[in-house]
Amino acid sequence: MISTPNMAPGNAHLGPILPRRFYDRATVEVARELLGKVMVHGATGGIIVETEAYLGLDDQASHAFRGITPRSKVMFGPPGRAYVYFIYGMYECINVVTERDGKAGAVLIRALEPLFGIDLMQVRRPAAKRLRDLASGPGKLTLAMGITRVLNGADFTHGSLVIRDRRGAKPFEIVAGPRIGITKCADWPLRFTIAESEFVSK
């Protein structure tokens, strides 16, 4: 059992579900602004502490680089939907689709600070020895939250999978750096983290 000393979320509380227009913007802008927001799926929720921007036809690291395919289709669709893909034969990663309908863009959610439903996350991720390992990676957080490809195309503005604002939290500093796990366009500074968070991936 992971102990959770001093994990009270302070006086911060959940705000409204982010509206469609939040996502209908430049991908980099959305990637930065998603930090500190809360992703909720069913009984589990966590604060987004790490994101990566994946652009469209100009970004060789993006699944949208080669145009519309069965897999990349969602990235070209309307903003505010989930793009969930299967990777390395074992894991799934979740993105938030950005930009207007017809233009590709997505933000990979790379790490969460677990906020509620922690017991359930723990059951789903027995390998995690510490709270900060529960959702500190794109494959880890989908496992912890029970997110699979069934949710590909799901709408983040209503239903069991949503992203909400968080009010009353301390301000934080954003750090930008190179994206992780890719080789093409690896030096583009499109990974964003909350500077002082211990819940980011390594």
Next chain:
DNA sequence: GGTAGGATGGGCT
């Protein structure tokens, strides 16, 4: 603290 290697299967050339 750190890293090397293996697991495992879908997407696309």
Next chain:
DNA sequence: GCCCATCCTACCC
């Protein structure tokens, strides 16, 4: 047939 937007374990300081 090769390439992955990864994670875990074993092993080594």
